[in-house]
Amino acid sequence: MQQAVGSYVLSLENVAKTYPGNTKRALDRVSFEVAAGEFFSILGPSGSGKTTILRTIAGFEKPDEGRVVMAGGDVTHLPPNRRDLRTVFQSYALFPHLTIGENVQYPLRMSGMGKLERTRKAAEALELVAMEPLAGRLPHLLSGGQRQRAALARAVVSRPQLLLLDEPLGALDLRLRQQMQHTLVSLQKELGIAFVYVTHDQGEALSMSDRVLVMREGRIAQLGRPQDLYFKPRSEFVAEFVGNSNMLPVEFTADHGSYVGSIGGVTFPEMRGDKSGKARVAVRYDNVHIYPAKENSGTSRLSGIVENVLFLGTNIEVDMRCGDLRIMGSLPAGRADSIVAGQAVSIGLDLADASVFHV
Amino acid sequence: MALFATPAVPARFRFRIDLPQVPVYAWLALVVLIPNLLLIGTSFLSVAEGRIKFEPTLGNYVRLWHSAGFWRLLWKTLQFSLLGAFLGALAAYPMACFVGRAVRNNRSILTVLVLVPLWISLLMRVFSWRLILGQNGVLNSSLVSSGILDTPSSAFLYTGSSVVLTFAYISIPFIFVSTLNAFEKIPQSLIEASQDLGATTVQTFCHVIWPLTRRSLAIGFSLAFLVTVGDYVTPSMVGGINGTTLGVLISSQFGIASNWPFGAALSIALIVAVSVVVGVALWSCPQRGVFSGDETPSGGPPPGARPRLGFIGGSILYGVVVAFLYAPLLLMVVFSFNDSTLQAFPLQRLTFKWYAELAGNSGLIAAAQRSLVVAVCVVLVSSIVGTSFALILHYRNLLYSRAIELLLTLPLAMPSVVLGIVMVLGTEIVGVPPGLARIVIGQASFIMPITMLLVLTRLRRLDPSLLEASLDLGASRLQSFVHVVLPLIRGAAIGGMLLGVTLSADEVMVTLFLAGPSQTLPIWVFNQMRFGFTPSVNAVFTLLGLFALSTVLIGQFISRRRAID
């Protein structure tokens, strides 16, 4: 995965930052590289330092330690207006006194481009996001989605190498979000601009990105391709955060020269370990299978009671209790009618690719 | 009868008057419309053998049109106020930028410090400049004692520049308060977006900050201009012959010269000229776009921004301007304890004799008592009327309620000298004699709108669903009003009352026309100064200043305790 030296547009080297008045570091020696044309996402819970990373890259915050390097060289001490990157603000930050067209022209005007040229370029950029007919409007007369697209056009109009987006879809409703996700991905491919995209929606991060950086309390928890994070989480935290996983306690015991795990007193022969003792296993919701209680095929099953069923459109989430374990499972919505709260069920777990974390 | 109707009423075009609206229309007619129409009417009359002739004529206007002296005076009047407001803006705009955008801690203290002079008697502020600029003033005595001048110069006082200087001094707080809010309102994300899009600091100022603040600057500028252009006291106190303005001429038509029709025509000419200036100022600084409200509303720099050159420059500017605002006032306080009839350094012994002298002065005590009575009456009338008018305008669907609101606040926007004579005409016609009643009516004409505006602003910011929630929770309309609306507007109403007290206690310009022989305290002081100066005037002003300050502090304290939103 590591990019060859020289092909990156952005590189952070051991960046650390503590906000004045805080004792805890907001960023703790963070290093990563973003390749040219890459869709790079930063994922993490609230307060994990995602915004701080973006603001450091953009130049609104100075790191206490470390360097920010862009293709042209070290930019750590360069002011924001001299960096070859653009930010899409969560609040859009469209200038209220300028029309959409004038907003998009703004960066071109700042660099001294002539009026004709910049009008043409602005129109092109607005066309990319299907906003050209609204160029003459003032921002407050637009809907949220339209403002979002205008902000996007303004950010890409001067073709920067790098675009920073801080939860750009946060203020939009679900449908608009999905539409905008498509717009963003196709825009990114079309322009070949590297995106650094901050979100706390793991679905969004996994579906759109080339690589994902997971942050936890100012540190990098894991960096990798979406499928790596999903199938090979390196820590419980990542498994839980990225994969919609149940974290279940396992006990490994010696068995024929190796070790076999049991959950809730039931042994699962396909779960093999290399040492004995207590551990935790991450089981994604879609690896939980639910059968009627009477059906007993002889393979390892846990028996439980359905506590709650959540209808999510294409699938349902079932919340079950087995003794003192809580297990969540995800099923196709077609089975919604066959499962009701209070029902006794038999639960199968698909543990073939489950990640085990020893305590 | 319901106290308030639900706002949306479709049948707007039916002309219908219901009971609560009657007082609004009555006030509008009696205090605003009729007196102003009288002014216009009077300007078309003439005077023969000392009596007004009731025959319409254009004579006054023709006389003005052909009088070179009038044009020169008009130009000079506008020039003084424009220059004063311009100099004021030069100091106040960057200062507001500094306080609104660069300062993070103690912003409210820095703000109040600039605004306090607004509450201190105008007369006192003007008078203190006389202490500095006068023949025996501080400036002269220090120049003489340091050997720069041989004899005291009369070049400082009684010139056009002393008027401009004093006007600039008066203008600073007005312009500061108007622009500060605009600077604070700009979301930090807009500034960052501009930098992010490649703009330098200068470009960000020209293309983002200036367009978003120039409207407020124009408003502050106009406000300062309006206040100073109608001021005939300052020019007569510090301007002498060279500083005469149209306002001085107008006031003399209602005094010594006693030519009301000519004075009325002059007033109309002044209003026209002022409207043109204010119109141009507002037109040249248009407002475009509105904040959509989804920007992060963070005034001030991001935390972590370290003091830089701009910050240091801003601090110095702020310090210098505040020193400029307070030095004259402090000087006056110091001299009120100085055992000398000369207002000059070095100071003599500490004394309280000027204060003691006040206690034995029956004229002063009578005037102070009168002032108290006037203030109580004015505040009672203004707060009761202002609050109920605000409620009526907000909750009843008055036809053209926006226009009515504007007309009710018209007296606030009139140059004081014009408001003074308008109120003379209005009270004269219904037979109110000069004296307390006239003063109360005249002062209420502009203090009532202030209370009304304060309460209206509060009402408009209230969440409309609060009232609905109250009704929904089973309260009647009357109960909702008593338990929800009233407590929420109480702070604004009390603020209006306190402001009214200080305004009434300090008012000179309008009151002077209405008082006749019954002088209020500031009028009494003004007359004392005209007929010769005693240091006890310093003492009176010090006491008045203390009174105003404590009122402000009480107001601050109350509003702090009620700072819910």
Ligand SMILES: Nc1ncnc2c1ncn2[C@@H]1O[C@H](COP(=O)(O)OP(=O)(O)OP(=O)(O)O)[C@@H](O)[C@H]1O
């Ligand atoms: N201006 C600031 N001053 C002080 N501390 C701050 C500031 N901004 C952020 N922090 C702290 O730094 C840490 C990281 O904050 P950051 O805003 O980067 O989180 P985030 O990952 O963007 O969170 P969210 O998903 O809620 O936006 C948090 O603990 C936060 O409290």
Ligand SMILES: [Mg+2]
């Ligand atoms: Mg954030």
